[in-house]
Amino acid sequence: MLRCLHVLQFNDVDGDVKRSSIYIDGHEREDVVGYTERFCCRWGKYVPRSTVFDEAMESIPPTLNDDEAELVPMFHDEATFQAKDDQKYVRLEQYENLLKLKGGGRGLLISEFICPCHGKVSMRKNILFVKNYDGYWKGDDVAELVQSQHSVFVTLHPGKIALYIFNNSSNHRKFPDDALGKNVPIKRDTTFFDSHGNEIFHSMQIFLNKAKVQKGIQAILKERNLWKNGTCLDDARSLLLTQPDFDPKNLRPQLWETCVNIDAFCDFLPRYHPEFNAIESCGVMPNELFEINVTTPGTFF
Numbered sequence: 001m002l003r004c005l006h007v008l009q010f011n012d013v014d015g016d017v018k019r020s021s022i023y024i025d026g027h028e029r030e031d032v033v034g035y036t037e038r039f040c041c042r043w044g045k046y047v048p049r050s051t052v053f054d055e056a057m058e059s060i061p062p063t064l065n066d067d068e069a070e071l072v073p074m075f076h077d078e079a080t081f082q083a084k085d086d087q088k089y090v091r092l093e094q095y096e097n098l099l100k101l102k103g104g105g106r107g108l109l110i111s112e113f114i115c116p117c118h119g120k121v122s123m124r125k126n127i128l129f130v131k132n133y134d135g136y137w138k139g140d141d142v143a144e145l146v147q148s149q150h151s152v153f154v155t156l157h158p159g160k161i162a163l164y165i166f167n168n169s170s171n172h173r174k175f176p177d178d179a180l181g182k183n184v185p186i187k188r189d190t191t192f193f194d195s196h197g198n199e200i201f202h203s204m205q206i207f208l209n210k211a212k213v214q215k216g217i218q219a220i221l222k223e224r225n226l227w228k229n230g231t232c233l234d235d236a237r238s239l240l241l242t243q244p245d246f247d248p249k250n251l252r253p254q255l256w257e258t259c260v261n262i263d264a265f266c267d268f269l270p271r272y273h274p275e276f277n278a279i280e281s282c283g284v285m286p287n288e289l290f291e292i293n294v295t296t297p298g299t300f301f
Helices: 002-007 030-049 139-156 217-223 233-241 254-261 280-293
Strands: 010-014 071-082 089-093 107-115 119-129 161-166 190-193 199-202 205-208 211-214 265-268
Touching: 030 071, 030 265, 071 139, 107 139, 119 139, 139 161, 139 254, 161 254, 217 233, 254 265
Parallel strands: 071 161, 161 265
Antiparallel strands: 010 089, 071 107, 107 119, 190 199, 205 211
């Protein structure tokens, strides 16, 4: 059959390549290399507190101090399937172009975790990402998944601490909507230390006509005894950003804050390095099977 197709001048074509898609690999960028080195240093501190496996897949528990608890890595990943997904390779006659339907159609996104001892954990969420359905997967949804499903981890690993590991995507690195140091309409309340070393609560809003209104930069600096008459707006902004709670370097992603609130650890994998994520090998097979078994676009949903 295959020989006959070649005689008839039908050639194997990669559908993704035919669409002239572009992929840029930035794993050698200076910032990526620097982050990868720092991540490896942190990982070197996680391993002594985690169970490891020998060549016979026998577990070796860690040796811990009295004040330490075992860490359990929980790798997160997402897989997507769309109604108009079809086979990756097609056969075309010579000089024939590949015509594909526009858009991917309604999609299914699966977000879940795996751990070394239980494999895939029932901490997952499925959504139909398309307009007028469940919408699209956002950073808030990932944080909600971790917060709502953490009880599953506690049940499976009593007395242990979760180390949630995410891909380094903009969705996962999203900052809270009320984060200090960001240009947002409403900022969260905070604390600062005065000249005597006392911790002072600092509210970022005032009540105006029974409604909360964000304070201006001048009011915030005056309450911290930092305002000087004649200060221009640019200098005031620069001065405010020198405060530890407003310093952009001290900003933490929403996922990081969520994990801290549930007494868990959080880390983000280096960019352009999917080999670090153990769940990636589990996600490849379903996508390949999906492409092989779908023969008629639009029949899955």
